[in-house]
Amino acid sequence: MELPNVADKWTGVVNEITLGATKDKGGSRQKTVTIGGSKSVPFMDFEGNPGRKPVIAMDVYDTSPDDWPETLTKPFSDVLNNPAQWAKKCVEQYGADLICLKLDGIHPDKGNKSAEEAVKTVKSILAAVGVPLIIWGCEDDEKDNEVMPKVSQAAKGENCLMGIVTQDNYKTLTATCLADGHAIITLSPVDINIAKQVNILVSEMDFPLNRIVMFQSTGALGYGLEYTYSIQERERLAALTGDKMMSMPVICDVGHEAWRTKEAKSNDSEVPQWGPREERGPMWEAITAIGLLQSGVDIIRMNHPKAVAAVKKCIDRLY
Amino acid sequence: MISIAERINGMFKDVREAIKNKDPKAVRELAIKQTEAGASFLDVNVGTAAADPAGAMKWLIEVIQDTVKTPIAIDSQKFDVVKAGLSVIKNEVLINSSKGDPEELDKYMTIAKEYNASLMCLTMDKCGIPQDVERRMEIAMKIVEKAVEHEFELSKIYIDPVLFPINVDQKQPALMFDIFNQIKMISDPPPHRNVGLSNFSQGTKEKRLLARTFLTMGISYGLDAAVMDVLDKDLMDAAISAEIIMNQHVYSDSYLTACRK
Numbered sequence: 213m214e215l216p217n218v219a220d221k222w223t224g225v226v227n228e229i230t231l232g233a234t235k236d237k238g239g240s241r242q243k244t245v246t247i248g249g250s251k252s253v254p255f256m257d258f259e260g261n262p263g264r265k266p267v268i269a270m271d272v273y274d275t276s277p278d279d280w281p282e283t284l285t286k287p288f289s290d291v292l293n294n295p296a297q298w299a300k301k302c303v304e305q306y307g308a309d310l311i312c313l314k315l316d317g318i319h320p321d322k323g324n325k326s327a328e329e330a331v332k333t334v335k336s337i338l339a340a341v342g343v344p345l346i347i348w349g350c351e352d353d354e355k356d357n358e359v360m361p362k363v364s365q366a367a368k369g370e371n372c373l374m375g376i377v378t379q380d381n382y383k384t385l386t387a388t389c390l391a392d393g394h395a396i397i398t399l400s401p402v403d404i405n406i407a408k409q410v411n412i413l414v415s416e417m418d419f420p421l422n423r424i425v426m427f428q429s430t431g432a433l434g435y436g437l438e439y440t441y442s443i444q445e446r447e448r449l450a451a452l453t454g455d456k457m458m459s460m461p462v463i464c465d466v467g468h469e470a471w472r473t474k475e476a477k478s479n480d481s482e483v484p485q486w487g488p489r490e491e492r493g494p495m496w497e498a499i500t501a502i503g504l505l506q507s508g509v510d511i512i513r514m515n516h517p518k519a520v521a522a523v524k525k526c527i528d529r530l531y
Numbered sequence: 532m533i534s535i536a537e538r539i540n541g542m543f544k545d546v547r548e549a550i551k552n553k554d555p556k557a558v559r560e561l562a563i564k565q566t567e568a569g570a571s572f573l574d575v576n577v578g579t580a581a582a583d584p585a586g587a588m589k590w591l592i593e594v595i596q597d598t599v600k601t602p603i604a605i606d607s608q609k610f611d612v613v614k615a616g617l618s619v620i621k622n623e624v625l626i627n628s629s630k631g632d633p634e635e636l637d638k639y640m641t642i643a644k645e646y647n648a649s650l651m652c653l654t655m656d657k658c659g660i661p662q663d664v665e666r667r668m669e670i671a672m673k674i675v676e677k678a679v680e681h682e683f684e685l686s687k688i689y690i691d692p693v694l695f696p697i698n699v700d701q702k703q704p705a706l707m708f709d710i711f712n713q714i715k716m717i718s719d720p721p722p723h724r725n726v727g728l729s730n731f732s733q734g735t736k737e738k739r740l741l742a743r744t745f746l747t748m749g750i751s752y753g754l755d756a757a758v759m760d761v762l763d764k765d766l767m768d769a770a771i772s773a774e775i776i777m778n779q780h781v782y783s784d785s786y787l788t789a790c791r792k
Contacts, residue, residue: 221720408783416788450781457789458781 219259224454226250226263226461226510227422229395231310232344233371238393241370242342245309247425247510248461253448254508255530260452265531266505268520269346269513270308271467272298274325274333275317281477283493287517295333296340303341306517307524310373312346313337314468318359319350327362334363338370346373346463346511348397353381361388368392373463373511375399376427379410386417395423397463402428402439404446404458411457424460425511432469432476433500440464441507448508464504467515470497494518502526532770533756535604535625536570537729539591541578550577550587555594562594566601568761569791572625573599575616576606585615596621604651604758610638617646625649627758628691631670632656636677649687651725654710660693664706667692668713675718688722689756690714694731697741704731704745708752715753724749725756728766739763747773767791 228248233239250263276292277285287306291298295313302308315330317323334347347363349356361384364374375397377385382398389396398414400406407426415421426447431440450458470476475486476493486492497519501512505527514520538561541547545557565573573595581587584607592603602623605616613626628651629639636652643650654661654670661667671690678688692710695703711724726749732741743766746757750773761767771790775782780790 405782405784408781408789409785412783412785412789416785446781455781457783 219256220253222251222260222452224251224450224452224459226448226451226508227424227459228264229422229425229461231346231371231373231395233369233393237371238369239371240338240342241344243344244371245344250448250508251452253445253452254506262531264510266509266527267309267511268307268524269310269312269463269511270302270306270520271312271314271513271515272302272337273314273316274330275323277316280471281489281493283476283489284471284516296336299337300340303343306520308343308520310344310346310511311337311341312348312513314348315350315359315363317350318355319352320355322350324355327359330359330363331366334366338367344372345370346375346397346513348375349385351376357381357384360385364388364392364394367394371395373397373425375425375463377410377414379406379413382410382414383417386414386419389423390417390419395425397425397427398460399427399429402431402436402443404443404450407443407447408455408457411460415457421456421459425463426458426460427463427465430464430466430469430500430504432466432473433496433503434475435469435473437500437503441504444504444507444509461510462508463511463513464501464509465513466497466501466504467513467519470500470519471515494522498522498526505530532750532774533571533723533725534569534761534767534770535572535574535627535725535756535758536565536568536761537574537758538565538760538762539573539595540576540606541581541587542576543578547578547580550581550591553590555597558591558594559598562598562601565761566599568764569767570601570761571756572602572604574604574606574627574758577612584609584612588612588616589619592616592619606758613639614642617642617648620646620648625651625689627651628653628689630655631674633673633677636674637681640677640681640683643687644681644683649689650683651689651691652722654690654692660695662700662703664709664713667706667710671710671714671717671722675722678722679718685718685722686720689725690722691725691727694726696731696733696735698735707749707754711749711753723756724754725758726754728757728759730758739766742766743769746770750774751777 226248230246232241232244252260299311317325373395376399398410431437476496494516501523549557575591577584577587604625604627606627652674654667715721728742732738
């Protein structure tokens with residue numbers, strides 16, 4: 213008996229976005245990264261082209277993180293106070309496809325650094341590495357609206373990915389990115405309806421749909437991964453059935469979320485039955501990332517080099 | 532919702548005059564206005580008064596194609612007029628329409644395949660328009676059988692169960708919902724389900740309200756195409772809202788804006 217072909221047929225495609233600009237395109241990057249392009253759900257390439265491989269952006273902070281456990285600070289102990297060197301290490305030693313600069317230090321409660329300091333940090337990283345840059349504000353609307361336009365201007369022509377905008381605060385950064393030629397990240401807190409809404413709002417400012425990356429906020433394994441998973445899966449299915457307002461590539465923030473969990477952080481003496489922290493933490497991060505990959509993710513923000521290596525290996529095997 | 536915009540029709544005075552005087556202005560304006568209103572296809576019908584229907588069809592299509600890239604529905608009951616239209620077609624095209632007799636379907640499916648066109652098929656044949664669900668479904672089945680025989684993509688077939696005006700036979704509209712449901716299950720993928728919406732409410736005092744109400748009810752049973760007045764914004768918005776209610780698009784506060792694009 214002939215088996216019926218049960219493969220789904222998809223009519224839509226996830227937008228392709230190239231990040232970073234080389235010298236001939238007006239920037240100074242040595243390489244660019246292209247994401248998106250998927251015409252099927254992940255790892256079902258018999259239903260359509262799976263698109264570009266997911267990429268890993270390693271986080272670099274503009275201020276030394278004070279809440280990281282030792283397992284996480286150890287690989288970066290020599291560079292935690294020097295974002296440029298930190299970025300260099302991520303690219304050269306740990307194989308980061310992109311650098312995600314998180315401007316935590318500009319937050320009024322976390323150092324309140326000035327726009328000038330942020331600009332200096334951005335320029336130093338652009339000089340230190342040749343990969344494309346993601347620049348992520350501190351998520352305090354007022355401070356971001358003050359700092360991000362200046363940061364954006366300083367990186368003009370580099371075709372960075374800037375974040376984030378929400379349905380309540382999108383105009384300043386959208387206009388800035390439009391003027392300086394950057395792509396943008398739209399945030400909705402695990403809500404597919406708001407995800408679509410913020411994309412519509414941004415596009416109504418004439419921001420091209422194929423320059424948007426969606427961020428649903430991320431839940432780590434054991435802390436809401438399944439919510440993130442199901443929303444991202446629905447987003448991907450909407451994209452594949454032709455919803456133009458949902459056809460954007462997706463970014464998720466795995467590193468930060470995974471390393472907040474007690475399973476990743478706790479000392480060996482507190483929970484000896486959980487196994488050594490040196491393995492447990494990176495594993496928690498890697499499993500969160502690999503789980504979310506199945507839902508349709510294009511950029512994964514990560515922290516620990518061991519987790520990065522494991523996830524990269526997994527991606528290479530599956531694509 | 533696949534909206535087949537009905538306004539470029541020689542039954543309307545402005546289009547009739549345009550054809551008569553070979554003055555493209557009104558046709559161009561209608562092509563642009565209907566496209567902007569979200570038309571999936573622009574229906575083109577030369578009406579009954581044209582002295583040279585085949586020539587008029589060619590001229591209308593050429594004027595439209597010079598103006599917009601919107602797909603065109605060639606609307607005629609005369610095969611030579613359809614052929615004339617196809618001979619100048621550049622945009623994507625739907626032939627509107629073939630009757631359900633086997634020899635008619637053979638003729639129309641052959642030419643539709645030749646031009647990579649979609650095909651509207653009416654559930655009527657030599658015996659006339661059926662009055663019940665069963666006979667309409669019998670013809671619908673024959674249409675699908677013919678499509679399979681011709682290796683015609685079922686997603687390019689539109690089945691129109693021929694909806695009577697409500698003031699002619701009030702029993703008919705309610706039968707349609709069962710038919711949409713059944714056609715949806717006839718094959719995978721199923722053919723599209725179409726009605727002539729303005730025809731349904733013509734001559735009534737509440738023409739627009741009746742069309743709007745039927746359309747939203749129909750969508751809930753699987754209606755996915757209609758020859759309709761796309762310039763009626765309330766009608767278009769009602770269709771989008773019905774599709775949102777049926778979970779065909781992801782809701783957002785600006786869903787109307789998103790779907791109108």
